[in-house]
Amino acid sequence: MVMFDLPVLTKPQRRRATLFRNDLLDLGFEMAQFSVYMKFSGSRPAVDALAYRVQSRIPPEGNVSILSFTDKQYGQMRVFNGGARQERDTSRGQLLLF
Template sequence: MRLIVMFDLPVETTAEQRAYRQFRKALLSEGFLMMQESIYVRVVTNQKAANLLEKRIVVHVPNNGLIQTLQVTEKQYASMHFLVGEPKKDIKNRDDKVIVI
């Protein structure tokens, strides 16, 4: 499965910019990779793991803005269409590198 986090956070004040940086840093420390600006994705083993990861992210959510998550299966993620541009062939973003223990 993949957990996708999409967010739109205000960055008008210094405090909002700091909250944005802290949230983004928290996503990166949880192992998320940037798909696009303000869209991050991470491979998870199952829905339970995705739910636990969401709970860990909630701790870092700023007071303002909009943050949404989406859980999709690998099959759904693989069926993504690229209308412009090319898919990234980043080895860190491949599902065949996931080891389930």
Template sequence: MKTNRFNAYRIMWVLVLYDLPTDTKTNRRAMQKFRKVLLKDGFNLFQFSMYIRHCPSRENAAVHIKRVKSHLPKYGKVAVMTITDKQFGSMEIFHATIKKDPPPTCQQLELF
């Protein structure tokens, strides 16, 4: 039986969710450093404090999870989760139904 190497059940998504303290300058710096590590490793912002990364296999996902674990901040909570591409594809995403109007523009005062 031949299996397709790239199918919806083999391709993985790695989700990193975090809740890190920002009450001190040191904690804010640690949070920003962790965020930059995620971006450098190819993660993309999905929602506030949630980053996702597409991985072609479980083995590749394990490599990226190991990298995340090696850069965990000292304080706060970090959750790492993997889901298949098939599960990711069945996600329902909703956007606000009421759009906010842009803030009013200021009138520019002209001086001669």
């Protein structure tokens, strides 16, 4: 999970923030909220490599946090929409090779 708070007061800052969000999408992240992006990675080395790629794209201003947690911890997350609990889609679009 990548969470960030980037300045957007000037046109160059907005451009850098948009570029960073687009880079996250290009890396396969999905937007959970406007400044929270998530991606599933199957192993710790994959998480470390992905974190390095994200780190190399961080704009010079602002705060970016990268949080990793296990699949089980993610599955235990409680999501609410308007006060009502929302059921999570636990299916993954992973390929199965024989």
